[in-house]
């Protein structure tokens with residue numbers, strides 16, 4: 001089903017994997033890439049190895065610059081980090097423990113001039129507001145919907161209906177943007193249109209299967225798509 005641009009009067013953004021990048025998303029991407037190593041032995045836990053690699057190359061306490069240096073491993077870790085950036089697994093900047101999807105700031109700046117906007121997260125209030133406030137995005141949003149806001153959370157339509165109400169727009173005129181099937185299902189059930197982004201956990205096929213009206217690589221693609229609106 002194609003996106004009806006003229007119907008869109010307000011925007012609802014998921015947070016994790018849509019605006020905010022996470023180490024979990026990196027680890028999932030890396031797991032997929034290195035999964036063939038599990039053919040060699042069933043004892044190899046690919047997701048655990050991926051998480052360790054991500055933590056070591058981007059992780060807390062500057063591991064990559066301290067212990068490896070003493071052990072003479074810094075060159076190897078730098079190589080891994082460079083490779084992860086090169087193949088597109090690592091590409092975001094870190095700010096106070098919150099990672100951001102590239103292009104989000106410019107995108108929100110552009111879109112908030114034309115649309116009322118909300119964020120709808122299935123996470124807790126503190127994590128959601130922490131990310132938004134760290135990047136000074138709160139002025140862009142009419143409301144922040146967290147797991148505690150509506151009586152049910154995604155994939156239930158309640159958060160989308162709640163957000164639409166706050167923005168003074170019927171749910172049918174909202175566009176729900178998210179990286180996983182729960183975003184698409186919640187949006188659809190509320191009567192909104194939906195866009196799936198591939199910057200997080202979701203796969204194109206599953207997002208389409210749940211009825212996404214459009215699939216884009218990331219929210220950075222939105223301003224040009226909504227330009228004619």
Ligand SMILES: [Mg+2]
Pocket residue numbers: 014015016017018178179180200
């Ligand atoms: Mg998400």
